[in-house]
Amino acid sequence: MDLTNVLLGCLAGLGAMTAAFWLALIIWTFRDMRARSRDIFAQILAALLVAVLFLPGWIIYWMLRPKETLAEAYERSLEEEALLQGIEEVLVCPGCGTRVQGEFVVCPTCHTKLKKPCQSCGRALNLRWGVCPYCGAPALGGMQLPAQSVQPALPAAETTLATPVLRRAQRGPVPDPEPPAESQADS
Numbered sequence: 126m127d128l129t130n131v132l133l134g135c136l137a138g139l140g141a142m143t144a145a146f147w148l149a150l151i152i153w154t155f156r157d158m159r160a161r162s163r164d165i166f167a168q169i170l171a172a173l174l175v176a177v178l179f180l181p182g183w184i185i186y187w188m189l190r191p192k193e194t195l196a197e198a199y200e201r202s203l204e205e206e207a208l209l210q211g212i213e214e215v216l217v218c219p220g221c222g223t224r225v226q227g228e229f230v231v232c233p234t235c236h237t238k239l240k241k242p243c244q245s246c247g248r249a250l251n252l253r254w255g256v257c258p259y260c261g262a263p264a265l266g267g268m269q270l271p272a273q274s275v276q277p278a279l280p281a282a283e284t285t286l287a288t289p290v291l292r293r294a295q296r297g298p299v300p301d302p303e304p305p306a307e308s309q310a311d312s
């Protein structure tokens with residue numbers, strides 16, 4: 126008699142423990158799925174899977190659940206966005222490939238002209254801009270730059286610097302019928 130009582134007690138205890146474990150596993154699965162998916166149907170389905178199949182169901186859930194939580198996915202998207210912005214911000218010299226900053230006027234390594242200063246406000250302008258976006262003053266078009274800014278540079282760059290002013294500055298005493306520019310006063 127005593128033995129069966131003990132046995133029954135043990136069984137009851139074991140059953141209660143198992144039930145508690147089962148319930149905890151369902152709650153854990155529901156919460157875990159809620160952190161990984163906003164879909165309420167998926168959350169209920171995951172909890173139901175564990176409720177019906179218990180441990181095998183939990184193993185199946187473990188195998189099939191989304192890899193990352195919503196917080197992790199959000200964090201990753203932020204990182205990717207930051208990375209993309211970083212790529213956009215990296216500027217390189219077209220002449221030598223050195224990393225340069227946006228305000229650089231000349232490449233410090235190969236002296237390639239990167240920007241032109243605004244005649245009015247002095248800010249660095251893109252070489253292609255025809256007008257200063259900061260003050261509205263018309264910018265010198267193309268590569269028509271003061272002669273002193275034309276350093277040795279690259280052969281490829283020299284072919285593009287085909288304005289009369291620059292040609293005069295490089296070849297020196299070639300007679301030119303055009304009216305004098307400021308470059309003659311410099312040289």
Ligand SMILES: [Zn+2]
Pocket residue numbers: 218219220221222223232233234235236237
């Ligand atoms: Zn360079």
Ligand SMILES: [Zn+2]
Pocket residue numbers: 243244245246247248257258259260261262
């Ligand atoms: Zn300006």
